[in-house]
Amino acid sequence: MAGQSFPPAKKNYFWGRISRDDSELELKRGGFTEGKFLLRESISTPGNYVISIVHNNKVHHYSIERQPDGKVMIADGKRFSGPVELLEHHRKTLDGFLTKPTVECRRPTGQSPIYYREVTTLMLDKELFAAAQRKGLTGAKLADALGPQRALFIKEVSRNLHTKMSWFHGQIDRDEAGRRINMSGHKDGKFLVRQRDDPSSFALTISHQMGSKHYRVDKDMRAHTFCIEAGPKFDNLMLLIDHYYNRTDGLLCKLTEACKAPGFEQVEQVYAGLDDNAFYSSIGDMNLNSTLTNGVSPTRPLQPIGNNPWESGARARPPRPTEPPKIDMRNLIDLDEPETEAPPIPFPRSNNNFKDNLQDIYDTVPRDEDTFNLRREQISLSDTLGSGNFGAVMKGNYKRPDGGIIPVAVKTLKQGPESAVQSSEILKEAKVMAGLKHRHIVRMIGVCKGSDMMLVLELAPLGPLNRYLKDHPSMPVQSILEIMYQVAKGMEYLESVNFIHRDLAARNVLLMDEKFAKISDFGMSKALGMDNEYYKAEAAGKWPLKWYAPECIYYFKFDSKSDVWSYGVTLWEALSYGAKPYKGKKGAEILRMIEDGDRMDKPQQCAPGVYNIMQKCWIYQKEERPTFKEIVTLMYKYRQ
Template identity: 30%
Template sequence: MNQSQGDEICWYHPNITREEGEKLLWEDPRKINGLFIVRDSVSSPSDYVLSVLFESQVNNYQIRRHQEDAFFSLNESVKFHGLENLIEYYKENPLSDDGLVLTEYIEGSLPPHETRRSGSTNLLHRATDVGNFTVVTALLQSGYPGYDAKNQDGKTAAHLAAINGENDILRELIHHQVNVNLRDATGVTPLHYACKYNKPDTVRLLITLGKANIQARNTDNNEVPLHVAASEGHLDVVKELLSLSAPLYPRTKKGLVPAQIARIKGHTECAEFLESYEVPTPKVTRNEFYHGTLDRQEAEEKIKQYNPISGVFLVRYSDRNGLDILTLYHEKIWRFLIKQQGDFLVIDDGPLLNSLEHLVEYYSTICDGLPTVLTFPIPPPPKPDAPPISTLKKQKTVKPKLRVPMPTETFRNDAPSSNISQNIAFKVDLNLVGLYDNNLESKEDNLIEPDRLKMGTLIGEGEFASVFEGALVDRNGEEVKVAIKTLRNEQLESSRENFRKEAKVMINLNHHCIVKLLGICIGPPLQMIQELVPLGSILQYIDMHPNEINPNFEFQIWAAQIACGMHYLEENRFVHRDLAARNILLSTKYQAKISDFGLSRALSTDKEYYSSLRGGRWPLKWYAPESCKVGHFDHKSDVWSFGITIWEMYSFGASPYGDMKGGEAIALIDKGERLSQPEACPDHIYKKMLQCWTLDSSERPTFKELAEFFKSDPEYINVKELIPEVNLG
């Protein structure tokens, strides 16, 4: 069957059952592997099914729809804008092991216009674009098909009306129930365009009458309408959005909030308005939903008592995570960590919110990543236990002052995603600069009295400190095993600065893949008290247990966890500068933790890198060329070190570059040579190492990409089923 260019996406067969689709494929005379159709999903009305003939069997793949627009994925994997783009991708990238090989299709019809990224210009588009209200009205009243059809740029009539500020036409479109939340080929909605072209009346019309998503994200950069208005300096639109309850601190992929974008673009009046804007007091109160300390099972039991109804929720404190958790029911029970960033609270990539009350009120009006809005709070018992002190502290509402990076040669547009600490000056929990001046009044929570420590055996030696196993006596008189890092007396003056810097980095880090600093004891001697990681470094473990390690299991678990921890550091704008296998510790066989932050540095608010010209005893064999030569350190130089670290693992503890000195290794790299592939290392892992070692740092993968790569590796994708306690991030 010849398939012309005009019919290249006519593979859609509406209103047929699974049995009818399979019969259609079986009876086709071509009988070729990869023959396919796309049909409607019977079990999920908004989804589709890809049916493929392979080895005389028909395999069915669920195509899941995401958001309110044409975003689709197979098995919750990569999302594609447009059903046609998903099919084209899998035609070019077959998954032969799964029988997903797409070759030819049985001719049907074009997929629905609302499932496609783009289409063609129709009469409704033309009439709307020239503002011909009479023609638009006549078309709509005549039942003209395809109100939501997209033109060649992916724009609907609603997009065109919003761009031109044609409010009468837009009102008529909304009256005929067009979808004002569809995205064009660039990934933006009509509301984005109304903000871009300074149409405050159109903005209000879209939100109040059209129910436009005020937090719709640009699919390329995560900009929401408030970002767009701030970027253009349209103060009236900014005020309109805020009056309609737009959150003040949404974040782009680079972690920027609208006020910062306005500053960068030179819109001073707009920036000052956003910086001084007072977030309204929430109408909800904590005693409606907050249960204090509650374990997972107890929370789920409370949810189940409510039938359960979609939208039923509560917020609890988890001793295990040290965080508040939103527990929500919608078809199943969902759990969302409520993380703290500075003085703000945040769920995933949602906006930064001032308090738990603000967070609950926000998600009561918009899903924004949740499966449904919060509708029915489960109240705590009449006399709930007081929540932990740490929780009470972090809920206070503090209006931060913004410090915005101005455009300079060092402000890079390709900056990695980061949280708001990139640009907002938050209160530091422990001002270690004054630590040695006995200025202790504001540091009580982080200081540990010497008489609460019991020193044990020596378990490690560093450049300027010794590490002992010991015990910390808690407030209840119980002993907790800890590691005590002690600055040696002979190193007191020369190394105190390095010790101080390491403590300053670690004190605010809280992640399951990073060794936790519990506190400081100013002694004498000066000591850092850290969680005890009992199995030592992965180098030690490999050396002691070489026959108990499966490279396709343990090494990939560790690699995923290291990448996950480094992604956390990247989000919090820290470069490690000493990532190596010797500094990766194991708390269990299946939990790796990053340690030794003696060389780590926090990036300043206006730079994406740290520059050091002082040199010193640097681990050159682990360093990227730009670090060795010009002292340039950023997240991508840490990625180079990550590649060396996993090479050490797959080499079962071999020293990189053998007996070469650091300078000799650098010369080797300059010639284009790289470490050879370890015998135990699979080809696809070594390929990823080589990507980490590209000279152009912009071509190296991000830690987020590395974490996803190792977590989704088919060699151990079912690790959670085999070892339930494994936490890959």
């Protein structure tokens, strides 16, 4: 047909409707190559496209806009029948581009392009075909609906597609929506959509800071658009949800995870019920124009599991880079131990009731503004427990307003030209810890702002796990496994509140007694969920590389799955009785070892099943690593 454009989905460099950040991440896999490119559909304006291309080790994005006559063009460029034709033109001539698109960034085998957060192009094709059958379309009308008129038909079908999404809970009231969010576990950005009594409106319920916030979603019955209060308007709820995954736009936080509706597993079978090869074969037998399925290859679909298939384990996982990005190791300080330790303090061995008694004491400390800001006369110092980046860590006592004395650990700030910056950092750590409430996370008592800045914490009498194990090589393996089960529980809590530690290691696991541990040192921690789906550091620093996952080292990106990698190293340390990981190896050697698929050997006293957990934590592709919730389940059977 004259003027007919080539379907983008026939090209394996077309990724569908993915975000700018995701496109940059894919282009970085395997290292930047001049002219490496991919094509994606605009998230904000369906029908428009974007070419993302590498030039001089940076990713540049060219917007391709749909014109009134159906053709497409970049700003001040020539018009073409479609984005593929435009790309082919720029392969031969720059014509406004900084570099020619010469190296295709291809989707992994079996991965269909993504259209909506829970819908691949392949899934959408099935929905369109089923809708056409329900309307009784045959012959030329069917060919038009699934071919030249495809964009209009998608718009029509998508108006009710939300009813098949994991996040749509039907007609429930406000209280029930809050209860379902609470039952599934609060996490900033977890959400659901419900039908209100008024058929012209819906409601979006979001988890934020352990509570539920409700937003009214109005539907313009005449224009068939949806919006939240005075926010932007969308043709369907699918687009609205996609938008708020990428922008807050007035919400308390971005959407991060769907709260799945009860019985959603049955809905999944709607998509899984028809064999894909049979599906495309049946269409092919109709001798329709080849564009009616937008050229999607007959590959295995991504099954919806209630999350974005782009970010969840549902997507076809890309292979790890065969040629990792080039990094300058001079910019990464390879630290065996980020903190230097003072000579061991002979902590008294605790009796069986010590931990419980101490917990009772700390439970009586009120949490308010007065107790957060402590006075210097309330703090007395004694032994030095260690020293680190900020200064010394001292043993001491805190005198409460009622006269009671509580044993504490005090992190003091070194005096010097950088004290002001360090004071700011230590205050950040204090505020972070003040919001964390879990029995396996060190509690913060408060901050003392005097001539010396002090961070006052609960005292863990037996000190760091790695040091204790070196001094007590006869500690039973079962006790170590119980400790590491508790660490997994603490990290599960951090994961549930969308918080990353970034420095999980045996040195930062403190012992209350031989059977009770707490996670400490949140100086490098970051809270997620307000603006980002992961934390990205601006540059490398004094980082403990031996505990870091590949994506942290290569891309400076951190999330709960990178903490999972660190947990695997910490578990290895614990069962090696405080031995240093990768002993004798430096940063470049460790990276080469990881890239080659080699991992640290099983510790001598480690059960095969526990070593298998370590290996799961060290899977190169982070999407395939277990969550901390799964690790807790795996570790449970090995605890004492």
